[in-house]
Amino acid sequence: MEGSLQGKILSPAKRRLAVQQVRQVFRISERRACKALGQERSTQQYRRKEFLWENRLIERMTYWAVRMGRLGYKKVTALLNAEGWRVNKKRILRLWRQEGLKVPKKRVKRRRLWLGDGSCIRLRPTKVNQVWSYDFVKDNTSNGLPLRFLTVIDEFTRECLALPVGRHFKAEDVQICLMDLFIKRGIPEYIRSDNGPEFIEGKLRKWIHRLGAKTLYIEPGSPWQNGFNESFNGKFRDEFLSGELLDTVPEAKILAEDWRKTYNTIRPHGSLNYRPPAPGAVELEPWKPSFATLRSVSMAVV
Numbered sequence: 001m002e003g004s005l006q007g008k009i010l011s012p013a014k015r016r017l018a019v020q021q022v023r024q025v026f027r028i029s030e031r032r033a034c035k036a037l038g039q040e041r042s043t044q045q046y047r048r049k050e051f052l053w054e055n056r057l058i059e060r061m062t063y064w065a066v067r068m069g070r071l072g073y074k075k076v077t078a079l080l081n082a083e084g085w086r087v088n089k090k091r092i093l094r095l096w097r098q099e100g101l102k103v104p105k106k107r108v109k110r111r112r113l114w115l116g117d118g119s120c121i122r123l124r125p126t127k128v129n130q131v132w133s134y135d136f137v138k139d140n141t142s143n144g145l146p147l148r149f150l151t152v153i154d155e156f157t158r159e160c161l162a163l164p165v166g167r168h169f170k171a172e173d174v175q176i177c178l179m180d181l182f183i184k185r186g187i188p189e190y191i192r193s194d195n196g197p198e199f200i201e202g203k204l205r206k207w208i209h210r211l212g213a214k215t216l217y218i219e220p221g222s223p224w225q226n227g228f229n230e231s232f233n234g235k236f237r238d239e240f241l242s243g244e245l246l247d248t249v250p251e252a253k254i255l256a257e258d259w260r261k262t263y264n265t266i267r268p269h270g271s272l273n274y275r276p277p278a279p280g281a282v283e284l285e286p287w288k289p290s291f292a293t294l295r296s297v298s299m300a301v302v
Contacts, residue, residue: 012046015039057085058095065101068267070239072103078274079266125156129185131216132161133192133229134199136169137236142247149256150177151236155192155228158269159277161185163236163260165252171201182211192216192226235263 015037022033034041060083064076071079073096077089096102125131134152141147148169152162164177178191191208193199195217205215218225240259246252264278 012043016044019044054095057087058099060085061092061095062099062101065096068239069243070103070235071267073101075268075270075274078268082268125154128154128156129188131155131190131192132181132188133226134174135194135226135229135233136196136198137233137241139237139241139246141249141252142245147246147249147252149236149252150174151229151233152177152181153229153232154188154277157277158228158232158272159264160232160260163256165249165256167249169198171198171204174198175204175207178208187211187213190214190216192218192229194218194223194226195220 016039018037019030019033019039022028022037023030026033030044031041033039034044057080060080061076064079065071068076068079073092074089076096077087077092080087080092131154132152133155134150137149137151139147139149146167148166150162150164150166150169150173151160153160161181162177164173166173191213193215198204199215200217208215223230236259240256244255246255263276265276267276268274269277
């Protein structure tokens with residue numbers, strides 16, 4: 001009988017199904033079928049209790065699964081708990097499978113962050129505003145014209161600090177974005193990026209160094225060395241770009257900013273114990289711009 005079912009007969013539900021099939025095939029009583037398969041009759045006759053609030057729970061679970069798109073049952077459980085539902089992930093997993101929900105996603109191989117001297121993971125951040133990283137994500141509007149997104153994140157909190165959009169980006173555009181962030185958030189200790197022409201431009205590097213920050217450049221052709229930003233870019237493409245047909249740049253700006261706020265304040269993050277990044281950033285180290293910071297940024301621009 002085990003060969004006729006999907007998987008081994010381990011769970012009570014599968015054992016109950018096996019007993020039913022044996023009774024139908026061999027025309028025997030329930031007592032005899034349970035004895036042959038080693039099933040307790042009390043387990044065979046058990047009927048799960050129906051809870052009136054479970055239908056409402058399924059509605060909310062399905063709502064978050066549809067709205068967030070690419071989140072699994074663990075993060076949906078965190079969202080439900082944030083709403084006030086006191087349920088664990090095992091109940092949500094049972095209802096998730098019952099409703100036929102799943103997140104198909106192809107896993108790809110990833111390299112570890114090894115350096116030439118054998119050390120692993122370059123300058124792992126230990127506090128807020130220590131290491132920022134930025135990169136570009138490319139896409140196209142519906143008419144085929146290029147569209148570029150500049151993603152800036154804090155590697156410690158995983159918060160997306162900025163997500164500007166444009167057809168093209170120059171070093172001056174990157175500088176303007178960083179200047180706004182420096183005024184609002186403060187100046188980080190390090191800024192990590194690849195070796196793109198917008199990031200290695202001489203004036204931009206000198207401007208960053210004058211403000212007291214340091215630039216970290218990964219080795220050419222080694223995107224895994226900028227793993228935090230690459231991970232965010234993958235989520236951004238999977239959860240936003242793959243599901244949105246964008247027509248114009250203003251439309252892309254509005255929708256991308258709305259997704260950024262959702263990512264920072266609502267979407268649970270697995271590495272943060274299923275909490276969204278932004279509340280953790282505020283809780284860990286609130287920052288207010290001082291007069292000295294504003295003055296240093298303005299003087300450096302001049």
